[in-house]
Amino acid sequence: MNTVNRIAVPLRTRVFGGKAPRWQGWLVFAVLLVVWEAAVRLGWISRAFIASPSEIVVQLKQLLVSGLLWEHLWASVRRLAIGWGLGTLLGIVIGLLIGLWRVARGMLLPLVSALFPVPKIALLPLFLVWFGIDEGSKVATILIGTLFPTVIATYAAVNNVDRGLIRMGQSFGLPQAAVIRSIILPGAMPGIFAGFRISVSIAITMLVVAEMMSAESGIGAYIANAGALYQMDQLLAGVTLLALLGIVLSWLLGVIERRVLRWRE
Secondary structure: OOOOOOOOOOOOOOOOOOOOOHHHHHHHHHHHHHHHHHHHHOOOOOOOOOOOHHHHHHHHHHHHHHOHHHHHHHHHHHHHHHHHHHHHHHHHHHHHHHHHOHHHHHHHHHHHHHHOOOOHHHHHHHHHHHHOOOHHHHHHHHHHHHHHHHHHHHHHHHHOOOHHHHHHHHHOOOOHHHHHHHHHHHHHHHHHHHHHHHHHHHHHHHHHHHHHHOOOOOHHHHHHHHHHOOOHHHHHHHHHHHHHHHHHHHHHHHHHHHHHOHHHO
C-alpha cells in the first residue's frame, strides 16, 4: 500500500501570518499626540479650532474633581446599557426566528430589509413625540439603532452555518432542538459577536445624538453644551470620554467572546 507523506508547508508571507507587536500601535499613538501638542503650542493650529492634549487632560481632571465626570458617565452608561441590552436581546430573537423558521423568514425578512436602510437618527423626533423628552425617547433611539444590525448579523450567522454539520447531526437522529442547541448556535456565535461589536458602536452614536437633543446630563449633553460655548477643551474631553467608553466596551465584549467561544481554541 502506498503511503503519502504529508509535509506541513509553513506560511512564509508577512501579509497573513503572525501578530503585530503592540508597541507599534502605541508608538503611532504617542507620535500623533506629540505632533498634536506641538502644533497647538507653536501656533500652527489655532486654539479656537482645537485644544491641545494637555488641555484636554486638565479638563478631564477638573471633571473628575468636581464629580461631574461620574454624573455624566453614569447617565450615559445607564441609557446605553438599557437601550443596547434590549435592542440586542430583541434582535437576537428576531434574527434566530428569521434564520431558523421559513414562515418567520417570509414574514419578517422583507420588513427588516425595508426598515434597515432608514437612518435611525431621523426617527428621534418621532420618539420625542411618542415618549417625551425623558429617558424613554433616548432608550428607544438606542434600541432601534441596535436592533436592525443585530437582526441582520444573527440571521447571516445562522444562515452561514455549515449545512454539512447540520445534515450530519440529523443523520445521527438528533432532534431539531438538539441540532439548534449543539450545532447551529455554536456555529453562529462568532458572527453574532461580530454583530455585537458593530451594534455597540452604533448604540454609542445614537446615545450621543439623543443626549445632544434632549438631555441635561450625559456625555452627549456635555459635548453639546461645550460646543455651544466654543469651549474646545471641554468638547474634546467629552469626545475622549466617548472613545474610552468604546474601548472599554470593546474590551468587555472581547473577554466575553473568548469565554463563550473557548471551544475554538
